[in-house]
Amino acid sequence: MLKKVRPTDRPxxxxxxxxxxxxxxxxxxxxxxLAIGLVNDMYAENSNDDYKGYKEVATQEYFDKF
Incomplete structure (x- = not known):
């Protein structure tokens, strides 16, 4: 199931x-x-919480290699 991507059309x-x-x-x-940008980022992340389409989740090993 692909996530629906919609442009933001309201100011x-x-x-x-x-x-x-x-x-x-x-x-x-x-x-x-909090800054306005941080609140907007939190809102965007909150909207992504139910998304199950990620094929791979990074492990600690991936972060260590990075």
Whole structure:
């Protein structure tokens, strides 16, 4: 099953950003400690959590060789 890739067609607005924060469980107080880019990265990674299409997962040995 391939992951559906869609272009982002809606601009990032303050309400959309705050909605994503709520979906991730980030409080307004926590936002003082996080950059906008980090929140966006967390949201993207959260969306990828259910993806099962990875053929190979890196092991510690791969990281050590890197």
């Amino acid at each position: 990032m607005t303050t309400p959309l950003f705050l909605l994503r924060c709520v979906q991730l469980g980030i409080s307004i107080r926590d936002l003082d400690l």
